[in-house]
Amino acid sequence: MTLAALHIRLLGGFDLIYRDAPVVGVNTARLQSLLAYLILHTGSPQSRQHVAFLLWPDSPESHAVTRRVRVKIALRMKKWKPKS
Numbered sequence: 001m002t003l004a005a006l007h008i009r010l011l012g013g014f015d016l017i018y019r020d021a022p023v024v025g026v027n028t029a030r031l032q033s034l035l036a037y038l039i040l041h042t043g044s045p046q047s048r049q050h051v052a053f054l055l056w057p058d059s060p061e062s063h064a065v066t067r068r069v070r071v072k073i074a075l076r077m078k079k080w081k082p083k084s
Contacts, residue, residue, distance in 0.1 A: 010036050
């Protein structure tokens, strides 16, 4: 069994490469920020409130958490297919 590699570039632009092909659909700043944060903090639990505050520091907590949930759902719904 061969494991597929996921490569992410965060500095100098955002690129997401899966199985040697660019991944499309992660094209908004919020999606990119959430994905990058979660990848960089893999293995350490992150509270919803903390992540929401990082992405929306000027919003009331309830609005920030709601927005974080929407972004996370959008990220889950993206088709993880390489560009052809």
